[in-house]
Amino acid sequence: MYEDDKAVTELNRENLLKNIPLLNFENRYMTKTGEIVWLSWTSMPIESEQVVFAIAKNVTHKKRLEEDRNILLANLTQINNNLKQLTYTTSHDLRLPVSNLISVFHLLDVSKIHDQETLEFIGILKSSTENLNNTLNKYVDDLNKKDALTVDVEELDLNDCLYEVRQSLRSLILHSKATIHADFSELEKIRFNKTYLESILLNLLTNSIKYVKADCFPVISIYSKQVNGINQLIFRDEGLGFDIDKVKDRIFGLNQKFHDHTDSKGIGLYLVHNHVTSLGGHITIESKVNEGTMFVISFRD
Numbered sequence: 001m002y003e004d005d006k007a008v009t010e011l012n013r014e015n016l017l018k019n020i021p022l023l024n025f026e027n028r029y030m031t032k033t034g035e036i037v038w039l040s041w042t043s044m045p046i047e048s049e050q051v052v053f054a055i056a057k058n059v060t061h062k063k064r065l066e067e068d069r070n071i072l073l074a075n076l077t078q079i080n081n082n083l084k085q086l087t088y089t090t091s092h093d094l095r096l097p098v099s100n101l102i103s104v105f106h107l108l109d110v111s112k113i114h115d116q117e118t119l120e121f122i123g124i125l126k127s128s129t130e131n132l133n134n135t136l137n138k139y140v141d142d143l144n145k146k147d148a149l150t151v152d153v154e155e156l157d158l159n160d161c162l163y164e165v166r167q168s169l170r171s172l173i174l175h176s177k178a179t180i181h182a183d184f185s186e187l188e189k190i191r192f193n194k195t196y197l198e199s200i201l202l203n204l205l206t207n208s209i210k211y212v213k214a215d216c217f218p219v220i221s222i223y224s225k226q227v228n229g230i231n232q233l234i235f236r237d238e239g240l241g242f243d244i245d246k247v248k249d250r251i252f253g254l255n256q257k258f259h260d261h262t263d264s265k266g267i268g269l270y271l272v273h274n275h276v277t278s279l280g281g282h283i284t285i286e287s288k289v290n291e292g293t294m295f296v297i298s299f300r301d
C-alpha cells in the first residue's frame with residue numbers, strides 16, 4: 001500500500017468492523033515495478049456471518065485523466081490571469097501618452113491651417129485618438145471588476161456598435177480601401193456586453209483588412225439573423241483564408257499564428273473566442289485558402 005494512504009485506509013477498515021459499509025473509497029498501491037495504481041473499493045460487512053464482501057476497481061486511468069485536467073485548468077487559469085494583467089498594464093500605461101495627444105489636439109489652432117486635406121487628416125487623428133482613449137478607459141474599468149459574473153450585459157444596437165468601431169478604425173479603413181457591407185435588418189439588437197462586442201468587431205475587422213489577398217482590396221460582409229430562436233452575427237471576408245483542417249484545433253488558441261504577417265500576435269481570435277464563450281455564446285468558423293473566412297457567432301438568449 002502507498003505510504004500516504006495507510007492511515008485513512010486503516011480508519012475505514014475500523015468502520016467496517018463497526019458494520020459501517022465502505023462505498024467508493026479510493027486508495028493507492030505500489031506495484032513491484034514501482035508504479036502507483038488507484039483502486040476504488042466498495043465493501044459491505046455482513047454482521048450475521050462475520051464476513052466482509054469487498055470489490056475493488058482499478059481507476060488509475062480515471063485518476064490520470066483528472067490529474068491532466070487539473071493541470072490543464074491550472075495552466076489556463078494562469079494564462080488568463082497573465083493576459084488580464086498584460087491587458088490591464090498596457091491599457092493603463094497607454095492612457096498617459098494618449099491623454100497627451102488629446103491635449104495637443106485641443107491646443108492646436110486649426111484656423112491657421114487652410115489646406116483642406118491637412119484639416120481632414122487632423123480630424124481623423126483627433127477622432128481616432130479620442131476613440132482610443134475611450135476604449136482604454138473601458139478596458140481598465142472592466143478589468144477592475146472582481147470577476148466575470150459582474151460583466152454588464154445590456155441591449156445593444158448592432159448598427160451603433162459597428163459605427164463606433166468603424167470610427168476608431170477610420171484611418172485604417174480609408175487607407176486599405178476596404179468595403180464593408182452591413183445588414184442588421186433581421187436582428188437589430190442583441191443582449192451582450194458592449195466592450196466585448198466592440199472588441200469582437202474590432203479584431204475581426206482588423207484581421208480581415210490585414211489578411212487581404214495580394215493586389216486586392218478588403219471586402220467584408222457583416223449581418224445578423226435568427227436561426228431556431230438563436231441570435232447570430234455572421235462575419236465574412238474574401239481574404240487569404242487558411243486550411244481549416246490543419247488548424248481547426250488551434251484556431252482560437254493563445255499565440256497561434258496562421259500567416260507570416262509582421263503584425264501577427266496570435267491574440268485577436270483568442271480574445272474573440274473568450275468574449276463570446278465567457279457569456280455563454282458559441283462561435284464557429286469556416287475558411288478556405290484564398291477564398292476567405294466566415295465566423296458565425298451565436299449568442300445566449
